[in-house]
Amino acid sequence: METIKLAMADDEALFLNGLKSILEQEEQLNILFTASDGQSFLEQLKVAEQFPDVMILDLRMKGMDGIETTQQVKELFPEAKIMILSSHYRDTFLGYMLKLGVNAFLPKNSAPDQLIKAIEKVHEKGLYFDEGQMMSIHHELSSGKKPKVPQMEQSTELTRREVEILQLICEQYTNPEIADKLFISVRTVDGHRTNLLQKTGAKNTAGLVLYALYHQMIDWEERLLKFGISSKED
Template identity: 45%
Template sequence: MINLALADDETLFLETLSFMLNRNAHFNVLFTATNGQEMIDQLNDCVVMPDVIITDLKMPVLNGIEATKKIHKDFPGLKVIALSSYDTDVFISNMLGVGAVSYLVKNSKPEEVYKTIKEVHEKGFYYNEKLLAILHENSQNQNFKKSALDKKLISDREKEVLELICKQHTTKEIADLLFISTRTVDRHRDSLLDKTDSRNVAGLVAFAIQNSLINLK
């Protein structure tokens, strides 16, 4: 079962989402919050931590962007899915930029919500076609500052692992495809995170796409 925490200042939407998720046998909503600060406060008091957080962008007191920044600083292992009524590139780019591992719009179908949560829990992130397109567009933007990373620092095996991570394969799937152990996959992933100075797998994928380290075609 995947433990969840939800934050949204629209009470009716929050209660409806919580009810919908709790009715699914795969999910358990531990608690809800009506703003980012309330979410942070509850995380600080948690006995059982959520596996995934779903947070709205526009909230009073502390909005979703600032809350996500603080969560990644104070609770680096938690995965944050952004949730918003705004399906625009700017909002999406901002949330991915501060560490959100996926993005949902409020008119998403329940099946898409379920899939996103499961993918994030299992793989650490979930980028659908729209999110991937935005990352590619950012990489083509002349104002986007790319890293000065020397690509030679990444070994051929690490590049193979990186490409499979970006194609959203699980650790077990990568191990099977490359005929290596899951522990070896973990070691290569940790090395890539360190070399690219990425905070999580989602950040690693964004870095790889934006710096043309891999080809997803």
Template identity: 40%
Template sequence: MIKISIIDDEQLFLEGLKLLFSNENKVEVVLAENNANDFIEKLEQTKPSFFPDIALVDIQMKPINGFELVAILKEKYPELKLIILSSHYKKNVIGHMIKLGVSAFIPKNANKTLLMEAIEAVYEFGVYFTKKDKDLVQDHLNFRTKKPSIITKDQLSKREIEVLELICTEKTNHEIAENLFLSKRTVENHRQRILEKVGAKNTVGLVVYAIVNDIHPLPPSF
């Protein structure tokens, strides 16, 4: 059973999602709030056995918007996987997703099948990233007039790409060190440099970056 939490200030949309998930035997809604501050407070009080695996987060909220909430959640609960639900499905927003380490970005007009597919993929692989998402980010990078905030793979060394490929297969620093005949400390240094170069906040951001730059394949669809 995949434990889901939802934060959206549109009460009807929130209730609709709860009703939708009530008919699914693969997911359970353990927390649903229409205010980000209440959501954070309730999350802090949640027992480990009921703590959500995934949070569905709206972008346009007040007083804390979705991106601000994501930054807070990633800082406090790095293992919590985040899926953005928004009407603003744009390439610059998708690009920002990489920086924040969000696991998926689903438009609010998506159907139930797509949403469930995304939830299952994020739970299983840590990320759900469609070809359309990939094309949007690549287009965003190709047509920016300013210096890109997300670098291309050409700016990573061969060794950094090798380390990144292994990170994407969920290998630990110790396992990567054994694979590449390096010390664990060297791998840790490579990982940190890659994070700094890419501008990602965590492993999810690195995986999305790797997918966009054809370093790692898209996860299989369900």
């Protein structure tokens, strides 16, 4: 199996370290370097002994953000393959991302298997947009409207009860177990879970866990250990 060389930039150390630990479990993936901002990423890229097959950037970073970083990387290395992960993901950003030259655009709370699939597709075919994204892009292009630069907003705030339930979900509690622990009905838990999926944009439990990791609602090292993953080198 061909090794895919990666490089990543994200100013959220917690998320970056967690993502790095997850991806390092895949034999076909090799992370060359990581950076905490766009400027540092560019500096490392220029002197790297090996060129990354796929680059993974955060959209919103302090200093040089993902958009500016992508522009500069593409100017220096037009054939570079860039994926952007963002907690500010919107389908309405897709047209601009395509125009920018981004090879894939995914929410940060995407399931790990979806992210790995996207990495492999970008490496193999140079592009990854799922069916729903392609429909959104087609609709935007057919409307004749000029793609707009993404305006990033803060994520919808979770209530204290939603945070509590999210933490229990990350502890692998089932809905009935959460109901018993919090002295509420299973139906109420179901409602909170639905709200969590809508507010976070997650599609499943794995997405909720990644959201919780990114927003520092749980200890990522403890969670990774529960899944048999260690973030520490042997």
